[in-house]
Amino acid sequence: MAPSSFEIALKQETTLQIFKWPVTATALILTLALCNVAIAQQITPSVDNAKKEGEVIWYGTLTGGSIVGRIIGAFETKYPFLKVKYLRLGGAGLIERIRSEARSGKYLWDVVTAEYIQFFELPKYVTLAKYLPPDFPRYPAKHRDPNGTWVSFYGAIATIAWNTRLVKPVEAPKDWKDLLDPRWKGNKIGLPAEAFQWYGGMVAYMGDKVGREYMRALALHDPQTQTGYTNTSNLLVAGEFPVAIIRAHRIEDARSRGAPVDWSADANPIVISIHPVGISEKALHPNAARLFEDFLTSTEGQSLFTEEGFLSSHAGVKPRFPRMSLDRIKYPAPPDAKVSEKIQTWLTEFQETFRIPARR
Numbered sequence: 001m002a003p004s005s006f007e008i009a010l011k012q013e014t015t016l017q018i019f020k021w022p023v024t025a026t027a028l029i030l031t032l033a034l035c036n037v038a039i040a041q042q043i044t045p046s047v048d049n050a051k052k053e054g055e056v057i058w059y060g061t062l063t064g065g066s067i068v069g070r071i072i073g074a075f076e077t078k079y080p081f082l083k084v085k086y087l088r089l090g091g092a093g094l095i096e097r098i099r100s101e102a103r104s105g106k107y108l109w110d111v112v113t114a115e116y117i118q119f120f121e122l123p124k125y126v127t128l129a130k131y132l133p134p135d136f137p138r139y140p141a142k143h144r145d146p147n148g149t150w151v152s153f154y155g156a157i158a159t160i161a162w163n164t165r166l167v168k169p170v171e172a173p174k175d176w177k178d179l180l181d182p183r184w185k186g187n188k189i190g191l192p193a194e195a196f197q198w199y200g201g202m203v204a205y206m207g208d209k210v211g212r213e214y215m216r217a218l219a220l221h222d223p224q225t226q227t228g229y230t231n232t233s234n235l236l237v238a239g240e241f242p243v244a245i246i247r248a249h250r251i252e253d254a255r256s257r258g259a260p261v262d263w264s265a266d267a268n269p270i271v272i273s274i275h276p277v278g279i280s281e282k283a284l285h286p287n288a289a290r291l292f293e294d295f296l297t298s299t300e301g302q303s304l305f306t307e308e309g310f311l312s313s314h315a316g317v318k319p320r321f322p323r324m325s326l327d328r329i330k331y332p333a334p335p336d337a338k339v340s341e342k343i344q345t346w347l348t349e350f351q352e353t354f355r356i357p358a359r360r
Contacts, residue, residue: 045286045287045288045289045290045291045294046287047287047291049287050079050081050082050285050287050288050291051081051082053082053284053285053286053287053288054081054082054083054285054288055082055083055084055085055285055288056082056083056084056085056110056111056285056288056289056291056292057085057087057108057109057110057111057284057285058084058085058086058087058109058110058111058112058113058292059087059089059094059097059098059109059111059112059113060086060087060088060089060094060111060112060113060114061088061089061090061091061094061113061114061115061118061275062088062113062275063088063228063230066308067304067305067308067310068086068088070304070308071084071296071301071304072084072086074295074300074301074304075292075295075301078295078300079288079291082288082291082292084292087109090194091114091115091117091118091194092118092347094112094114094118095118095121095122095125098112098122098125098126099125102125102126107126107280107282107283107284108284109280109283110279110280110283110284110285110286110288110289110292111277111278111279111280111283111289111292111293112277112278112279112280113153113275113276113277113278113296114275114276115197115273115274115275116152116273116274116275116276116335116340117196117197117200117273117339117340117343117346118340118343119150119275119276119278119340120276120337120340120341121340121343122278123149126280126281126282127280127281127282128149128150128278128279128280128281129149129278129279129280129281129283129286129289130147130148130149131148131149131279131290131293132148133151133290133293133294133297133298134294134298135294135297135298135299135314135316136148136151136297138314138315138316139151139152139297139313139314139315140313140315142334142335143155143274143313143335144313145276149278150276150277150278151276151277151293151297152274152275152276152277152313153275153276153277153296153297153301153302153305154274154275154302154305154310154311154312155272155273155274155275155310155311155312155313155326156247156248156249156272156273156275156310156311157247157248157249157270157271157272157273157311157324157329158195158197158198158201158245158246158247158248158270158271158273159245159246159248159263159264159265159267159270159271160173160174160175160176160178160179160243160244160245160246160263160264160267161233161236161243161244161245161246161248161251161261161262161263161264162236162242162243162244162261162262162263163236163237163239163241163242163243163260163261164260164261164262165239165260166239166242167242167243171183172262172264173243173264174264174266174267175264175266175267175268176202176214176218176267176268177214179218179221179243180214180217180218180221184221184242184243185220185221185222186221186222187222187223187224187241188221188224188241188242188243189218189221189223189224189241189243189244189245190223190224190226190232190235190236190240190241190243190244190245190246191223191224191225191226191232191244191245191354192225192226192227192228192229192231192232192245192246193225193226193227193228193356194227194228194229195229195245195350196343196346196347196349196350196351197271197273197339197346198245198271199215199346199349199350199353200339200342200343200345200346200350201269201271201272201273201333201336201339202214202215202269202271202333203215203346203349204333204336204338204339205269205271205333206269212349215349215350215353215354216353219353219354219355223245223354224240224241225354225356229246229247229250230250232244232245232246233246233247233250233251233254233261236251236261237254237259237260237261246263248263248270248324249308249309249310249311249321249324250309251263252309252320252321252323252324253308253309253321256321265323265328265329265330266330266331267331268330268331269331269332269333270329270330270331270332270333271333272326272329272332272333272334272335273335274313274335277293277296277297278293279293297314299314299316299317302314302317303317306318306319306320307320308320309321309324311324311326
């Protein structure tokens with residue numbers, strides 16, 4: 001077969017010009033591919049199709065208190081043709097539920113939310129849809145997935161708190177080493193039984209050897225373990241124990257209502273936790289799911305969280321309590337993928353160190 005005019009022209013090009021072709025072509029292909037991904041991720045959900053879907057199935061670890069009711073109420077008011085069905089599960093329970101359903105070929109959930117240490121485990125078992133909600137650019141890079149599979153829809157910080165009626169200001173434990181003082185021995189420290197993310201964040205920040213030695217020393221004080229951060233905070237307010245490891249927004253909220261509690265902004269470190277939201281690639285209600293994520297990550301949705309005292313990563317939403325602003329935290333231990341990768345290690349070590357029975 002005679003060479004084409006294009007082939008003849010190619011042979012006449014210089015070596016430099018020949019090598020320019022694959023580079024230029026590759027760049028063009030990559031550019032087109034990125035454009036296609038961006039377009040696919042930013043497709044606006046169809047309201048008409050969402051009306052036909054009629055509901056959103058939401059799996060999450062968010063405690064079913066007032067915030068869940070407010071989210072669902074506000075969303076259903078905005079979209080009266082949609083109903084939100086929420087299934088609240090513990091962190092380990094959430095992973096096991098989704099993994100079990102996937103093994104059975106069932107994909108019953110549309111939207112999932114969880115603390116990052118559990119959330120980042122999910123791609124091992126399911127595929128998350130790539131979707132960029134309208135406010136995606138208003139979140140910092142560390143609080144969103146560049147591929148569009150998740151955005152942090154609220155955050156929290158773990159630190160030390162105390163009951164001001166039981167603890168004198170001069171004795172208040174401002175740093176973690178202060179909790180090793182003999183005065184806090186014997187069930188005087190409240191500890192959430194689910195605080196393994198705090199454990200992992202602390203050990204990762206301090207270093208394996210120093211972090212684990214600290215945890216073993218703290219365990220010798222016999223902390224009083226309780227179910228949940230919220231419950232632990234409530235018991236601290238009630239004077240069940242003088243000090244506790246808590247989520248700061250619960251204490252700030254209690255303080256704003258006159259409760260005799262305070263917390264340390266000087267602990268080194270303060271463990272920061274983000275809570276991503278994502279959509280199932282196999283969602284039964286994909287348009288409704290995207291509308292729901294749009295709402296959760298919008299200024300309107302984020303304001304519901306900050307009104308409850310939670311932290312928002314949204315650039316346009318200010319915290320209810322300025323003291324909790326992330327830029328005021330001196331020693332932050334930010335979310336770390338390495339912490340998530342060792343979730344089972346942290347869970348097991350935490351339970352063994354503090355003698356917490358494993359849940360069945």
